[in-house]
Amino acid sequence: MVQDFLELGLSTQILNAVAELGFEKPTPVQGTVIPKLLAEDGDIVCLAQTGTGKTAAFGLPALEYLDLKNPQTQVLVLCPTRELCRQISQDLENYSKYLEGIRIVSVYGGANISGQMKDLKRGAHIIVATPGRLLDLLKREAADISAITTLILDEADEMLNMGFKDELDAILAQAPEQRRSLLFSATLPKEVEDIARSYMKNPEVVTVGQRNAGSENVEHYYYMVKEDDRYAALKRIADYNPDIYAIVFCKTREQTQKIADALQKDGYDADALHGDLSQAQRDHVMERFKRRALHMLVATDVAARGIDVNDLTHVINYNLPQEIELYTHRSGRTGRADKKGVSVAIINQRERGKIRKIESVIKKQFTRLPVPGAREICERQLAHLIDGINSVEVREDIYSFMPMINELWDGISREELVKKILSYEFNRFFDYYRKAKDLNIAEKEKKGRGRMSDDNESGVTSGDNAGTKERKANDGDPGVCEKGYIWLRLNMGYRNRVIPRDIISIMKACGIGKKAVGKIEIFNEFLYVALKKDVAEYAKSQLNGATYDRRRLTASLLRQG
Ligand code: ADP
């Protein structure tokens, strides 16, 4: 793998353009693929995740091979979506900034075809296309791919997922036999292999990196709420993160639109991106998101595929995807370029198994976070507002108004003024959160599981749907404990982020071994731990008045029946 752009064998014009883009050294995909493409002439299947720099990996060598004096189309790039078409052609334009007279045309569905026909008529050294639209243009003889030397299939797995198989077959059948084919894909399902087998010549398979460079920096969290509280939880997450810049992934187009509408109605800068929108609408949404006029882009996987937005603060899984692959794609959108990324999932009680499945595939642990409560959110928002006020630049323009301002605020104390200003901005939050309930669902010990064991790493048990009861406001009924045991109730709970493992250590600290500890039930404000009857009284006396995590504990025993 080549580590320096200067050693790749690219021409000066291209190197200059790349330098201007701020690319300092080739990404692993680029360092591996570019030298191969320049020095050899075989076909290549390249497997690499999103965000690994594939566009330049195929784009830079493709530009090197162009004969700009020949007006025929020499390179065809096929990709699954309109956004991707536009992005790839924009990237190619950037790389070829110093190549005089180059013409790159992108064609995709959902836009006026006659404009695209005119563009093509003026010549296109490179066509970047979605399969459906290209086929249409080929039928109208508006595009000609009979002279292409390089064919590039980008995001091949997604093109097949989207049902472009027939179109691909038809296009590939028209492409000249004498050509080089390159296929880029995040995954290699059978369908992609079939394409490679039928249309490529002994392709060399290059796999670069297990994951995209960024995903090492991604932290994974989940919030567990009742199904009906999903949307409320999303709002809490947004409110708790005043600088949020996130993609919110939903299952369906309908849901995407519904959530985006609701967010807008509730005063958030959010909008939807999905396949039912017209091209103009999608462009408008993307343009606003990229310039950060939108803070949340609510999108389907397909619509967001390949979209390159940097510096996302969060990827939010409003729903977990059906396929684990997709989760990797989603979370790979954050944590780019050595920045810390955050991927969160909102789940209901029945979805913890999905989290565990994902954990085993991505080889990373999720951490459960409590859904922020009213107090925490209001604190964060106020601090943010005050921060903003502190860092604002005071311009001279205000000076001439000061006499008037002083007069209007005559006689008001500093404290009064601060309260008024902050309340002016803040009352809507107070209003909303005054009535806000706690959305967290208590962790539950699996029924009949008996003792907690120390080897339960996260303290999270698998009994998420076993015996789940409705939680009462703050507290709950722990049910019946094991025979010979008695419930000890402690005044801390999920709110204080205790997990069963903590309780075992607390008990140990007051001299009660694991063997004397039975079932554990954690609610938001309280928890119950079943203790052997002969030690329960002693435990109570040890715990009462003790402090844990700066909290004064009160312990009581629950006599049963
Ligand atoms: P992929 O197609 O693999 O998903 P892209 O080609 O869209 O990835 O690149 C992802 C991002 O990384 C883009 O913003 C691109 O400008 C940037 N990028 C690509 N190559 C480099 C490089 N060598 N150095 C820095 N940034 C790069």
Ligand code: MG
């Ligand atoms: Mg790409």
